[in-house]
Amino acid sequence: MYREFVDINEALKFLKESIDLKRVTVIIAPCTVEYYGRGSSSLSLGERVILIKQDGALLIHRPTGYQPVNWQPATSSIEVKSGRGVIEITAVRNDPREVLVAKLSPPIKVLSCKLIDSAGFTKYLDESEVRDIILEHPEVLEDGLRIVEKEKVVGGLSVDLFGYDKNGNPVLIEVKRVRADREAVLQLFKYVEEYKKSSGVKPRGILVAPERSRGALELLKELGLEFKKVDLRKLWRLKAEEVEGGSRSILEFSRK
Amino acid sequence: MYREFVDINEALKFLKESIDLKRVTVIIAPCTVEYYGRGSSSLSLGERVILIKQDGALLIHRPTGYQPVNWQPATSSIEVKSGRGVIEITAVRNDPREVLVAKLSPPIKVLSCKLIDSAGFTKYLDESEVRDIILEHPEVLEDGLRIVEKEKVVGGLSVDLFGYDKNGNPVLIEVKRVRADREAVLQLFKYVEEYKKSSGVKPRGILVAPERSRGALELLKELGLEFKKVDLRKLWRLKAEEVEGGSRSILEFSRK
DNA sequence: TATTATATCTCGGGT
DNA sequence: ACCCGAGGTATAATA
Numbered sequence: 024m025y026r027e028f029v030d031i032n033e034a035l036k037f038l039k040e041s042i043d044l045k046r047v048t049v050i051i052a053p054c055t056v057e058y059y060g061r062g063s064s065s066l067s068l069g070e071r072v073i074l075i076k077q078d079g080a081l082l083i084h085r086p087t088g089y090q091p092v093n094w095q096p097a098t099s100s101i102e103v104k105s106g107r108g109v110i111e112i113t114a115v116r117n118d119p120r121e122v123l124v125a126k127l128s129p130p131i132k133v134l135s136c137k138l139i140d141s142a143g144f145t146k147y148l149d150e151s152e153v154r155d156i157i158l159e160h161p162e163v164l165e166d167g168l169r170i171v172e173k174e175k176v177v178g179g180l181s182v183d184l185f186g187y188d189k190n191g192n193p194v195l196i197e198v199k200r201v202r203a204d205r206e207a208v209l210q211l212f213k214y215v216e217e218y219k220k221s222s223g224v225k226p227r228g229i230l231v232a233p234e235r236s237r238g239a240l241e242l243l244k245e246l247g248l249e250f251k252k253v254d255l256r257k258l259w260r261l262k263a264e265e266v267e268g269g270s271r272s273i274l275e276f277s278r279k
Numbered sequence: 280m281y282r283e284f285v286d287i288n289e290a291l292k293f294l295k296e297s298i299d300l301k302r303v304t305v306i307i308a309p310c311t312v313e314y315y316g317r318g319s320s321s322l323s324l325g326e327r328v329i330l331i332k333q334d335g336a337l338l339i340h341r342p343t344g345y346q347p348v349n350w351q352p353a354t355s356s357i358e359v360k361s362g363r364g365v366i367e368i369t370a371v372r373n374d375p376r377e378v379l380v381a382k383l384s385p386p387i388k389v390l391s392c393k394l395i396d397s398a399g400f401t402k403y404l405d406e407s408e409v410r411d412i413i414l415e416h417p418e419v420l421e422d423g424l425r426i427v428e429k430e431k432v433v434g435g436l437s438v439d440l441f442g443y444d445k446n447g448n449p450v451l452i453e454v455k456r457v458r459a460d461r462e463a464v465l466q467l468f469k470y471v472e473e474y475k476k477s478s479g480v481k482p483r484g485i486l487v488a489p490e491r492s493r494g495a496l497e498l499l500k501e502l503g504l505e506f507k508k509v510d511l512r513k514l515w516r517l518k519a520e521e522v523e524g525g526s527r528s529i530l531e532f533s534r535k
Numbered sequence: 536t537a538t539t540a541t542a543t544c545t546c547g548g549g550t
Numbered sequence: 551a552c553c554c555g556a557g558g559t560a561t562a563a564t565a
Contacts, residue, residue, distance in 0.1 A: 025281045047328060047342050049305050051392050061457065061543040063403040069396030072303060074328065078343040086303050086394040087334040089352045089560060096345045121543065134390050136307050138342040140325030147319040150556060209465040236538060317558040345545060406541065492553060
């Protein structure tokens, strides 16, 4: 249902109903926005897209860019009122306490729909999938490597993969599916330290990723850690062979 | 301008025009979405909001939640075509190479507007602001602390604040405006290590934040680092006194 | 261009 | 409720 308003009170009535009935509400109107909570911001008058979702999530988008300029997550409660020639939308969230106030002026365009969407969303190639492929194919890292546990808890933290090399040394493995940077190295270092502390034995630490930054390389050296480059496409092909026709999408991707 | 389409070709014509003229285009329609690039995903049929912005940013939102289920940043080029009873929107981005294909079926609702928004956006209380207040008021951390540099470069990294304590020991300070976790401690640790390496002297490392996680506390102890809790409101009040009426918004916030 | 660090990050999973 | 880690993170600053 689409409506366009110049009259504030008519707009108010329609917006209230749309939000109360938990419809997806898309508004295009000139507005100002104030926010305070974890941070604080002020946005002066301009035309924006305001998207209010069925669970109360609210996003305010300027005409460009990926990110909303202001927003409130789904936990917030939304109130609409009118006064002084504007519509005031107040979205409040507790824990953390955050308040967002948008003041809309005419012309106010509103598109309001109940959306039906229970479809499945499948994501391939996330980190856990890469990890599981390595778990099944430790030979891609090195010969004789035996992986005995995934998400092994070491000092309250969980290491992606844990096992022993051909000489029986414990090995901690941190897997990244994107270029590994200093942060990734530090994460591995933390696991190695925890393991050393709790077992008394210094393990090998291997960072596994398709690439690494220059800084990561230096830090690896400094901290006595190792790096093993993996080709994600090859890993996916290994997996695709396993499922053998079970997942055409993965096969398709691996050809790209 | 709002239109609703059952006929594919009419919808195609309108959408093409809207996107070519670089209007903000809001579409509500049943659709499927395929994506591959850094990752890969598949979303089956359901009703969604598709937002195409004036710079080519594209977001596909399901009826709930803050995040878009699929998207393409502003760097992408967008093509629209029709066939087999659907409208196909293809958004391609290079570097990294990523492809998103959305297939829309009727009824297709489209709201198309050129938005004018050159307004200023002001953000208060970001990390750099907190850092600068501490720079001006080192006494909030400890007596006799002398801060001599901000964003000091140590081994290619830049430390938030650098100075000397009353005994002349070098001090590296990492500032967080949210609860500090293990990541923050590791970041500070990295600076301390770099400083030690390049100067041969072990500096004190102080993590400054309004709160810290339990894990952060443990890691601080292990790595021989310190923590100093700060009250953000007090800091802002210090700043507000300085500017003395210059920024009412900050004062307002500090009362909240 | 590559790297680093921030974000009102959000979100999910675990304890 | 807290904590941790992933994300197709995006985005800005910096070298």
